[in-house]
Amino acid sequence: MAASSSDVVRGTLDLLVLRTLTFEPMHGWGISQRIQQLSHGVLDVNQGSLYPALQRLEQKGWIDSDWRVSDNNRRARYYRLTATGRRALHQETVSWRRYVATIDLILGEV
């Protein structure tokens, strides 16, 4: 593991998963790879929490899943963003930005 990598902040995993799924339907491993990629290797998804997160999001109706044959001819479960999920992502993103901005504001005075 890269020394510079850090765990995903608790609570933001859902957001990252949703964001990742905006590109295309993906299976679990693909999602974790994509998050690592997008973060230039900084973020390391704790795989143990990925699947429960996917389950959580599916229960909320934000993502959907079906079984497809993967690139290498394996049966894999592909997750897909739903319309509700897309709206939720937008909202969550807005509130995340506001949160970050607020934290910045406070930290900036130090």
Added chain:
Amino acid sequence: MTGIRILLARLRGLFGKTDSDARLDDEIALHLELETQQRIAAGLSPAEARRQARIAFGAIEAMKEEHRDGRGILWIEDLIADIRHALRALRGAPVLGGAAIITLAVGIGANTAIYSAVSAVILRPLPFADPGRLVMLTEENPDRGWHLNVAAPANYLDWKEQVAAFQDVAAFIPNEGTATLTGPGNPRSVDGISVTGNFFRVLGVPAELGRTFSDQETWDGGPTVAVISDRLWRAQFGATPAIVGRTIHLDGGDIQVAGVMPATFAYPSSSVDMWTPTAWKTSDRSQVFFRRAHFIRPIARLKPGVTLQQANAQLQVVVDRLQHQYPLTNTHMGAEMVPLHDFIIGNTRQPLEILLAAAGLLLLIACANVGNLMLIQAAGRGRETALRLALGAGRGRLVRQGLAENLLLSVIGGSAGLALGWWGTHTLMALEPAGMLPVDNIGVNWHVVTYVIAITLASGLVFGIVPILWTSRRAPGDALKEGGRGAGVGHRMRRWGRFIVVAEVALALLLSIGAGLLVRSFERLERVDPGFDPDGVVAITMNIPGNRYDTTTKVSGFYHDVLGQVGALPDVRSAAVTTTLPLAGGVGWTSDFTAAGRGADGYGTEVAHRTVSPEYFRTMRVPILRGRGFTAADTPDGAQVVVINDALARSYFRGENPIGQRIAFDRVPDSASVWRTVVGVVGDERQSALATVPQIEVITPELQAPSTYMNLMVRTGHDPKAVVGAIRRVVARIDPSIAFTSVQTMNEVRDQSLAHARFLMLLLFSFAGAGLLLGAVGVYGVMAHAARARTREMGIRIALGAQRPAVRWLVLREGLALTAIGVALGIGAALVVCRAMTALLYQTGSTDPVTLVVVPMVLAITALLATWLPATRAARADPVVSLRGE
């Protein structure tokens, strides 16, 4: 929306577990494979790649568990698992579990039954409109020892008109007795009550059919009308709506039915079938007797917003004024107001409260037993618990599991208890002596069920949670170390066990002392000499219609015929009539009196009046102490004579010879006073009840004071009931329209007089018996467990040379010490608590020495027996087995 979706998904998860598990496995497998491939591509060996892939993934099983939790409805799943586990545990220890369930069922059943009665009598509001504003007005007179007494109608009218806080005041005349309804079918004896015209309006209950009365009907002038009960309407008139306005025949007179009351209305007593207006003569209002005779029960409705205190203050002003205005009748005549509900509950409250407290004690003992069983179980499972803790089980989960076990016991025990209580309630109603509870419809309602559920859960929690908390809080290492064969109970558990023994002994003792006091009191009550010989006497109550028997000659003639012919029946020794049926609860009427030649202060008060026929004293075997009884010569034309009882002779004619003295029934005799000569003194009879000391009494001969409401007393040679048929035929021959109101042997009357006391005693006695049994089981359980836990120690002691009796003593000593503490606490508690029972005890103090010695001894012996068995078993410990264990 989202919530429902999650719930549905989770419900699916709950049932489709294996399928989802397999799919998740697929997903993980793929993930790991891809991860491995990636690492192989990066140049690692396949084995190392796979290893690193796994490390990167983290704890697969924990993740799966989390995934599964997210899928199912966690708490339901856990609950099901917990219940399964609890059921398994219960099956594993059926005796222990069964004992706990039976114990709880008994405790909860007793509470259900008693609480049903409490709920019906004390908690249920009266079935009247806004019943909180209804108060009973009573007369209070320290001179006469009156408390909550009936009132004089003139006083009632003054209160009604002069107390502004009263919206209106109604009144009824209690104990009016019965009338005979004739018409189609057999004559039917009907309980009737006279009420003022506003009676139903003040109570706020309209008629179901037709009308009730108007204010004018308090006074006479209108047609003779009646309101009948729903019961009479259905039974006698086939529930026809045409009943309103119909004329019926009551006591030979015509009376018009004005209306029918709803079935829920049964006031002032559940036996009332007919209400008639008082129809007082307007001219009576100014008569002295209207203020002197006390015979009505006024009920006031307070104006909205008026407090009891305000109304009472106003009432007292009026009472004061009346005392000055009418010194002859109202000197020291006070008045009080009591909320109607309290008045109706009256004497029932205390026995019910005591029974509820007893049932509560029983439940506490039951809970202690269950707590003890849980403790034993928890101790037996100490290692299991420790092991599970060591393997990473959450403490919360363990506590929850223990709780589930408790709750399962509670729920099963509670359900059984509810069933038992439902049965108990019905038995209670069936056995309850008439008139003990002022309500008829006692049942297990939602109120009771809520209460039962609450006590069930509480009993499961309170006593179950302590051992669970202890076992789960111990460091697993300690418990495992302690392990090995015959793992010792923790120190705290030992203490808890001791606490349970002490508590059970104390509670069972308190309960038993309460029951013991009632038994002692009942014993004394049963031995009371009523002053007459009840064996072989039958009492028949009948009412002869006043409008046909409208002269004293006709009334006396009727009784003359009846007594003559009944006396001639085979097996009848003698027959007589009396206005007061002894031990039946009342003394007829009372008055002031004075003897000739006494000064202005020489009067007496509250002398009871009774009228009997000459044969009465012989029939009842009441001894004539001085002078003579009555004879057929004591006619209306002869000298007016009376016989007095011994109580009157001794209290009023102290040291004088009462025979030949003349008395009048006035406080201050005047020219209108009738003087009667005392011709005899008879032995005291207990007039109203066995527990009530004989009241001073004046007895007049039937011929000189005939009454239409008499009790026929017949002494027979053999079975008193056997002659009833013949008597019925005799009476029917003389007048076919006369109905018997009641037929009882005097022994039945006497039994009935004891019924309330017996019922209460038996109930408390059975509670105490159950408490004693449960307590003994509990003590046995704790001691047996403690002894078992020390088996190894005992074995070693024996191996080292200890004598077996000494070993037995070791266990016995602990049991006896705990029992002694429990007994001391129990007696201490009884000395304080049982004081509340004083009013229910007959000539028995709440600190009755016999009870306080005998009951603790019984209890101590029981506890000793319960300890003896485990002690003996401990003494038999085999040193070889014990030492091999080391």
